[in-house]
Amino acid sequence: xxxxxxxxxxxxxxxxxxxxxxxxxxxxxxxxxxxxxxxxxxxxxxxxxxxxxxxxxxxxxxxxxxxxxxxxxxxxxxxxxxxxxxxxxxxxxxxxxxxxxxxxxxxxxxxxxxxxxxxxxxxxxxxxxxxxxxxxxxxxxxxxxxxxxxxxxxxxxxxxxxxxxxxxxxxxxxxxxxxxxxxxxxxxxxxxxxxxxxxxxxxxxxxxxxxxxxxxxxxxxxxxxxxxxxxxxxxxxxxxxxxx
Amino acid sequence: xxxxxxxxxxxxxxxxxxxxxxxxxxxxxxxxxxxxxxxxxxxxxxxxxxxxxxxxxxxxxxxxxxxxxxxxxxxxxxxxxxxxxxxxxxxxxxxxxxxxxxxxxxxxxxxxxxxxxxxxxxxxxxxxxxxxxxxxxxxxxxxxxxxxxxxxxxxxxxxxxxxxxxxxxxxxxxxxxxxxxxxxxxxxxxxxxxxxxxxxxxxxxxxxxxxxxxxxxxxxxx
Numbered sequence: 001x002x003x004x005x006x007x008x009x010x011x012x013x014x015x016x017x018x019x020x021x022x023x024x025x026x027x028x029x030x031x032x033x034x035x036x037x038x039x040x041x042x043x044x045x046x047x048x049x050x051x052x053x054x055x056x057x058x059x060x061x062x063x064x065x066x067x068x069x070x071x072x073x074x075x076x077x078x079x080x081x082x083x084x085x086x087x088x089x090x091x092x093x094x095x096x097x098x099x100x101x102x103x104x105x106x107x108x109x110x111x112x113x114x115x116x117x118x119x120x121x122x123x124x125x126x127x128x129x130x131x132x133x134x135x136x137x138x139x140x141x142x143x144x145x146x147x148x149x150x151x152x153x154x155x156x157x158x159x160x161x162x163x164x165x166x167x168x169x170x171x172x173x174x175x176x177x178x179x180x181x182x183x184x185x186x187x188x189x190x191x192x193x194x195x196x197x198x199x200x201x202x203x204x205x206x207x208x209x210x211x212x213x214x215x216x217x218x219x220x221x222x223x224x225x226x227x228x229x230x231x232x233x234x235x236x237x238x239x240x241x242x243x244x
Numbered sequence: 245x246x247x248x249x250x251x252x253x254x255x256x257x258x259x260x261x262x263x264x265x266x267x268x269x270x271x272x273x274x275x276x277x278x279x280x281x282x283x284x285x286x287x288x289x290x291x292x293x294x295x296x297x298x299x300x301x302x303x304x305x306x307x308x309x310x311x312x313x314x315x316x317x318x319x320x321x322x323x324x325x326x327x328x329x330x331x332x333x334x335x336x337x338x339x340x341x342x343x344x345x346x347x348x349x350x351x352x353x354x355x356x357x358x359x360x361x362x363x364x365x366x367x368x369x370x371x372x373x374x375x376x377x378x379x380x381x382x383x384x385x386x387x388x389x390x391x392x393x394x395x396x397x398x399x400x401x402x403x404x405x406x407x408x409x410x411x412x413x414x415x416x417x418x419x420x421x422x423x424x425x426x427x428x429x430x431x432x433x434x435x436x437x438x439x440x441x442x443x444x445x446x447x448x449x450x451x452x453x454x455x456x457x458x459x460x461x462x463x464x465x466x
Binding site: 084088127134175181228 | 291292293294295307308309310311312316321327328329330331333334337338357362367368369370371372373374375376379380406407408409410
């Protein structure tokens with residue numbers, strides 16, 4: 001078995017129009033910039049994929065990564081908890097113009113919906129959002145004298161995730177707080193495509209330290225020295241770069 | 245002293261955090277609470293994006309942007325730091341494992357209802373972890389000005405703004421007083437010594453109940 005893929009373009013080749021794509025990261029930490037940019041490259045060449053539903057904690061920052069994907073008009077709907085950032089203009093303008101749909105989900109509920117999707121649990125109850133506008137239309141049930149809101153699982157056709165080390169079998173480790181949604185999204189997607197800083201041989205990752213077991217991962221592609229969204233934004237980077 | 249500064253409110257809230265408590269501080273103003281832990285006490289701070297026991301901000305230029313807090317500011321690791329994924333992070337929140345969450349507020353009702361995420365239907369709505377954080381911590385405390393910039397009470401009978409959570413707040417530290425929420429009532433614990441009870445009541449949008457002695461709210465100049 002070898003889940004490694006030679007290049008980014010091949011890694012994202014299966015993502016089609018209208019699919020649901022989970023994208024890892026919390027703000028810039030864990031954002032799979034190179035995988036997202038590979039998807040933009042494909043769109044610029046072929047006009048596809050578009051009409052995507054994207055699941056991410058945020059709505060992009062500046063003009064790189066997720067913000068760039070949105071800026072290209074590839075995203076029809078965003079499922080997220082906090083569509084604000086230092087520079088949220090790309091999403092904000094499209095949203096206020098009615099050109100992108102937003103499903104706002106409390107952050108912990110978003111994480112648990114993704115986990116439930118990966119764990120085969122179609123719905124669960126949470127105290128979060130009870131009695132608020134975000135619980136409108138949702139089933140409420142009382143357990144042991146307290147009210148809880150029913151939430152549904154969230155699944156995806158693809159997940160694009162950034163990890164640190166990965167082996168040929170798809171076992172992964174992450175780097176610090178960049179872990180965030182990665183392990184959950186790998187579980188919840190039919191195809192979890194993971195960019196890693198280093199592909200290593202099976203056995204190189206101590207089994208005690210594997211964070212995402214390979215069963216949740218379909219493809220691993222090496223991106224040594226990956227870009228960091230925060231650093232790109234501090235340099236006012238734009239993707240794709242304007243032609244000189 | 246006519247009212248406490250934000251820094252002083254944060255200082256007062258910090259005095260009630262026990263040694264070894266697991267604490268989540270909301271982004272923005274509540275983050276200041278971490279600076280004022282009394283000597284000899286060490287709380288363990290949780291941040292929603294997946295770190296427990298993180299350290300202070302690094303020097304400028306030393307940031308590692310994989311190591312940020314929920315406010316997307318750079319932090320550091322220190323002995324005992326732990327990383328975890330988002331579902332575990334919110335299990336810590338909802339599962340009753342945190343001792344204290346300290347949050348900001350637009351309005352707090354005498355029933356413990358909190359409004360702190362939305363000022364209405366204009367613009368882009370964003371909730372983040374606010375609705376999760378109000379559930380599960382053993383104490384949910386709010387730090388806030390006592391009145392708005394226009395002088396309207398922020399402690400009210402019923403919140404007018406969209407709710408973050410129902411019946412969730414247990415204590416409020418304001419620029420004028422410390423108020424507990426008990427059985428659907430505001431119970432006054434401390435007030436600025438220079439402020440009369442009548443004046444405080446005039447600036448409070450619901451009845452302030454008394455239960456025993458009112459302590460003096462005394463905070464150092466900071």
